[in-house]
Amino acid sequence: MKKIKSKIEAIITDKEKCPLFFKFFLSALSVLYKFAVCANNFLYKKKIRQIKKLPCFVISAGNICAGGTGKTPLVMYLAELTQKLGYKPAIVTRGYKGGYEKKGGIVSDGKKICANQKNAGDEPFMIAKRLKNIPVIAGKNRYKSGILAIEEFGANIIILDDGFQHQKLFRNINLLLADYKKPFGNKKLLPRGILREPISSVKRAHAVILTRAENFISEDIEKITALPVFKSAHTPFIIKNKKIISDKNFLKNKKAVIFSGIAQNKEFYKTVHKLGCSIKSFIEFEDHHKYEKKDFEKINSAAKNINADIIITTEKDYVKIPADIIFFCKLIIIGINMKFADDSLQNFDKFIEDKLKNAKL
Numbered sequence: 187m188k189k190i191k192s193k194i195e196a197i198i199t200d201k202e203k204c205p206l207f208f209k210f211f212l213s214a215l216s217v218l219y220k221f222a223v224c225a226n227n228f229l230y231k232k233k234i235r236q237i238k239k240l241p242c243f244v245i246s247a248g249n250i251c252a253g254g255t256g257k258t259p260l261v262m263y264l265a266e267l268t269q270k271l272g273y274k275p276a277i278v279t280r281g282y283k284g285g286y287e288k289k290g291g292i293v294s295d296g297k298k299i300c301a302n303q304k305n306a307g308d309e310p311f312m313i314a315k316r317l318k319n320i321p322v323i324a325g326k327n328r329y330k331s332g333i334l335a336i337e338e339f340g341a342n343i344i345i346l347d348d349g350f351q352h353q354k355l356f357r358n359i360n361l362l363l364a365d366y367k368k369p370f371g372n373k374k375l376l377p378r379g380i381l382r383e384p385i386s387s388v389k390r391a392h393a394v395i396l397t398r399a400e401n402f403i404s405e406d407i408e409k410i411t412a413l414p415v416f417k418s419a420h421t422p423f424i425i426k427n428k429k430i431i432s433d434k435n436f437l438k439n440k441k442a443v444i445f446s447g448i449a450q451n452k453e454f455y456k457t458v459h460k461l462g463c464s465i466k467s468f469i470e471f472e473d474h475h476k477y478e479k480k481d482f483e484k485i486n487s488a489a490k491n492i493n494a495d496i497i498i499t500t501e502k503d504y505v506k507i508p509a510d511i512i513f514f515c516k517l518i519i520i521g522i523n524m525k526f527a528d529d530s531l532q533n534f535d536k537f538i539e540d541k542l543k544n545a546k547l
Contacts, residue, residue, distance in 0.1 A: 198372070198379055212378040220375050223383050230353045239356040240332040243273075243343045243545050245538070246357040248350025250387055251371055252380045254449030254473075255363040256397035256420055258309050258502075259524035261347045264538070265320045268343050271539060276335035277317075279347035281307035281324025283474050290325025296339065303505050308474055309347065312505045316521075328355045343542075350390070351382060359541055362391035366399040366417070388413070393537060398453070399527065416534040417527040422457050425501070425519035437518070438462035440495040443488045447471030447503055457520060458498055466492040477503075482511050489514040 198212070229235040245264055249255045261277060268275045281287045284307025293299070293306040294314035303311040306324055314322040321339045323331040328346060332355070335341040346355065350362060364370070371380035388394070391413060399417040424431040442463045446454045451470045459465060467488040471481070489497055497513050501521040526534050 198374075198377060209378070213374075216375045216378040219377070220384065223375070227353070227383070227387065235354065237354060237356050238329045240329065240336070240344060242332070242336055242341060243542065244332070244346055244355065244357040245343065245359045245361065246346040246349035246352070246355075247361045247363065248346075248348050248352075249363045250350060250381055250383045250385070251364070251369075252376060252382055254453075255365050256418070256522075256524060257348050257363055258313065259420060259522050260361070260363060260395065260397075260418075261345050262313060262317060263524045264345050265317060267535060267538060268345070268542070269320060271542065273343045273542065274339070274341050275343040275345055276321040276323060276332075276339055276341035277310075277313060277345045277347060278323050278325075278328050278331040278335060279307075279310045279313070280326055280328075281310050283307055284310065284324055286310075286324040287326050290323070290327055290331055290334070292334070292338070293322040293324050294320075296321045308502055308506065312502050313347075315505060316501075328352055358545060359393075359538070360391050361393055361395055362388060363395050363397050366396040369394075369396070392541075393534075395534075397524075414533075414537060416537075418534075419525050419527065420453075420457075420522045421525045422461065423521050423523060424461070425504075425521055426516065430521075435462065437496070437498075439464060441466050441492055442496050442498050442518075443467040443469070443485060443492065443494045444498040445469040445471070445485050445503070446500045447473060447475030447477075447506075448500055449473045454500055454520070457522075461520075463496070463498070466494065475506075477506050477508075482507075482513075486514045 230237060247257050247260045247264065249257065265275045265277055285305035286301065287307065291301060291305060293301045293310045296319045299314050306314065310322050310324045321335055321341065323335050325331045332344045335344060346357060349357065350360065370385050373379065373385065375381045375384065393414040393416065396415065396417045398420055424436055440463045442465050444458050444465055448454060455468055469485055469488060485497060494515050496516050496518050498518045498520060501519055504519045
């Protein structure tokens, strides 16, 4: 099953050629999918479907492509930015595959963690561990979660994680993230491509944020001339024994086994490689993978076989590792922060600040 899924993913991302019969099959499914999405968008546009409005300012971060584009780093950036500006933000997230996804619940009150990783879900739990004095609430019903944040914590700003498709909740700022290399994938909808919605849906955004950006803007993004476009990069940091290591050469030439279960495993590999260590084994898992004892046995076995100096994983994967797991060698965590390009940073922060000032909170 895993091999079949990997094969389909390779085809829809154009990494492998698609057999003609399978191409027609996926394309037919894409047409049906497009019809359903467009019908849903039409109902919201014509206000046939109700859009609920919270009694506070809402900033949404989302995308129109399946897979990781860096929503979580942006959500944390926005939370800290608005906090510095003197507001009281709270983060509202679905808590995908967590126990709170259906019923809702407080992951963090800003001072202590109120849920375990299983109930919170991967991203909410990681966010709650990272941020201080910022409540985190998980649940599929974002309106209900927003009301909880306002009533329990006095939040006057809600940061909505992965909210671009969640049109039932009104947002004052709608931010769209896009990978600078291929912001719209192969420009085809699921399951023939990775688009969650037609490219025309971009017009619902107030601004586009290019993630993992270099010193250029994609030709596809250049076409969206009516929207502000900001460039950003993901900057890694190293954690050892729960402390951030400032030495940039800390990993240089160390023999390493690395493992990850995120949407962009290959990007994690590239990040670690750039940090200078010698990657001897890379063990990949699916996004939101639930780790079992056999997984850690596989990781430790790989480390023993090469007599590894270190084992490296992501911050998101780290929060899912049971406390009683013992690794063959020192475990190193790679976290990610969002950094805006010099010509975008001041503009982006000002963009958010001006929107908040105009709202007169």
